[in-house]
Amino acid sequence: MTDDIKSAHHPEIGELEIAAAELPDDTLARMGLDAVGASQWRIVWRRLLRHRLAIASFGILVLLGVIAVFANVFAPHGYATQYLSQQLRSPGAGHWLGTDTLGRDELSRLIYGGRISLAVGFGVALSAGVIGTIVGSLAGFYGGRLDTLLMRVTDLFLSIPLLVILIVAATLLGGSVLDIVIVLSIFFWMPLARIVRGSFLSLREKEFVEAARSVGASNFRIIVRHMLPNAIGPIIVNVTLAVAEAILIESVLSFLGFGIQPPTPTWGNMLAESRDLATTAPWLVWFPGLCILLTVLCVNFLGDGLRDAFDPTQDLIKR
Secondary structure (H helix, E strand, O other): OOHHHHHHHOHHHHHHHHHHHHOOHHHHHHOOOOOOOOOHHHHHHHHHHHOHHHHHHHHHHHHHHHHHHOHHHHOOOOOOOOOHHHOOOOOEOOEOOOEOOOOOEHHHHHHHHHHHHHHHHHHHHHHHHHHHHHHHHHHHHHOHHHHHHHHHHHHHHHHOOHHHHHHHHHHHHOOOHHHHHHHHHHOOOHHHHHHHHHHHHHHOOOHHHHHHHHOOOOHHHHHHHHHHHHHHHHHHHHHHHHHHHHHHHHHHHHHHOOOOOOOOOOHHHHHHHOHHHOOOOOHHHHHHHHHHHHHHHHHHHHHHHHHHHHOOHHHHHHO
C-alpha cells in the first residue's frame, strides 16, 4: 500500500505527516520526534536521553551490576578471608575501605554483598512483574466474575501486614537467596496488577481491539499482540521502581536477622553486624548504607525518567 493510499484511507495520517514535515527540527526534537513516522520506542528513547539524571543513574546501575557480576575480578580479597592481625583497621592502603571485626576486607564484602542485593532486587522485580502483569491483564480483559475474584485476592494480599508476614515466611522457608526472592515476590505483585487491570479496562474498548476481534483474532493474541504493548510503559516503570523497594525490604530483613544469613554478605546484614560499632568503626556503617542509598536513588531516578519518557503529555508540558 502506497503513502497516497494510506492517506486516502486515513486522511488524518496525511494531515499529521504534512504538519510534522512543516515543523522545524528543534520543535520536533522538543516533541521527541526526529522523523515523521518514528516508532514509539524511538520516541521514548529520545525523551529518555533528555533526562540526564536518568541516563546517569542508568550508567551507575550498569557499572554496579558489572562489578557485582564479576566480583571475583574486582574484589581484592575473598569476602570470607580473615586477617586477624588487622581487625577494625581504618580505610587505607591494602584495605581501601577498612576491615571488620574479623579482619575481613570491607570493599570485597561490599562487592560480593552487592551481587546478592542486586540479584534479590532484580529477581523480585521481574518475577513480581510477571505475576502482576498476568493477573492484571486477565482481570482487565475478561472482567466479570474473574475480575472480581482476582481483585478480591489482590485486596486480601494488600491487607496483610507486609513486614510481619515477610519475617514469618522468611523464618519458615530459610535465609537463602532463592527463598528471599520467592517470599518477596509473593507480596510485590499486587500494585502492578491493579495498574495493568486499569490499563486493560481502558484498552479493551478501543477500536483496534474491536478490529482484531472482527478478523477472528484469539483472546490470547489480542492480549499479547495488541493490548500488552500499549500497556508496557506503566509496567516497565513499576517494575523498575520495584527493584529499589525489594532491595530496601531485603536490607531491612537482613538487618533484623531474618534475611540472608552470614557469612554470605549483603548490604543489609553488613549493617546489622556493625550496628554496635557506629562510633568506634563508623566506616562499617557508612559504606553499606551509602551503597543502599546510591542504588535506591539511581533506580528511582531511572524510574522517573522512564515514566516521563512513556508519557507523551510531558512534551506538551515542557514546550
